[in-house]
Amino acid sequence: GDSNWVALAALAAARLDLACHCVFDPGPSMTLAMGLARSAGARLHTAAGPGAAPVNAAITALAADLGPAAVGIARAGAEPAGVRGYRTLLREILSQVGTGAPVDIVAAVGSGGLTAGLVLALDDDGVRDDVVVHAVPVAKTTEQARQAIRNLLDAAQPDRTRTLAAMARLRILPRADGDEGYAQRVASGCGVLLDPVFAGPAWRAYGAQAREPGRVTVLLASGGLPALFDGMAGRQAGEGTSPG
Numbered sequence: 001g002d003s004n005w006v007a008l009a010a011l012a013a014a015r016l017d018l019a020c021h022c023v024f025d026p027g028p029s030m031t032l033a034m035g036l037a038r039s040a041g042a043r044l045h046t047a048a049g050p051g052a053a054p055v056n057a058a059i060t061a062l063a064a065d066l067g068p069a070a071v072g073i074a075r076a077g078a079e080p081a082g083v084r085g086y087r088t089l090l091r092e093i094l095s096q097v098g099t100g101a102p103v104d105i106v107a108a109v110g111s112g113g114l115t116a117g118l119v120l121a122l123d124d125d126g127v128r129d130d131v132v133v134h135a136v137p138v139a140k141t142t143e144q145a146r147q148a149i150r151n152l153l154d155a156a157q158p159d160r161t162r163t164l165a166a167m168a169r170l171r172i173l174p175r176a177d178g179d180e181g182y183a184q185r186v187a188s189g190c191g192v193l194l195d196p197v198f199a200g201p202a203w204r205a206y207g208a209q210a211r212e213p214g215r216v217t218v219l220l221a222s223g224g225l226p227a228l229f230d231g232m233a234g235r236q237a238g239e240g241t242s243p244g
């Protein structure tokens with residue numbers, strides 16, 4: 001229920017005057033992301049269970065029920081069209097970074113579509129060869145994340161040589177658990193909000209690694225921010241409630 005992707009998809013559909021149906025994991029009856037989607041006119045649905053497989057099954061069934069004009073999009077855009085769309089992010093990032101120092105891009109891995117798109121773009125013509133993607137799985141082991149990214153790359157483009165060349169510039173980092181105050185220190189020190197689902201774990205894991213000096217680091221905050229505000233609202237509600 002804390003998906004930025006779903007909320008943005010609903011807002012984009014409203015902008016294009018398209019009907020939108022959003023499928024969520026079972027859980028809270030209403031979160032900030034769900035509220036944003038509903039306010040954009042989307043109809044909300046709940047999958048039979050949590051995770052990509054039940055959600056994608058529900059999306060497929062719903063699209064079939066809605067008729068031939070309906071298009072189902074896999075959870076978080078983790079499908080060939082989504083991967084190819086995400087690859088445009090790399091050029092946008094590099095255009096903002098400019099020329100000069102080598103670049104590390106740090107991103108969290110959920111379904112893997114975003115990371116697959118970035119990695120696919122590394123092998124595009126004209127892309128600098130001093131760019132490395134550092135990916136931190138938030139719901140998978142490092143090996144599961146690597147396989148998920150490779151599967152998405154294979155589905156997005158059939159050239160295995162390109163896949164292998166791009167994967168060579170991907171670093172999958174293990175999560176660095178145990179420092180619960182990390183996001184709060186970053187927020188108080190420089191005003192950057194790290195959500196607890198994606199950006200927080202990714203930044204903490206990258207910060208725990210030995211890094212080569214002189215490189216520009218870009219943290220790609222790809223989602224999960226609603227969870228931060230949902231958590232804050234929950235704590236405030238608890239503080240205002242008398243025990244018993």
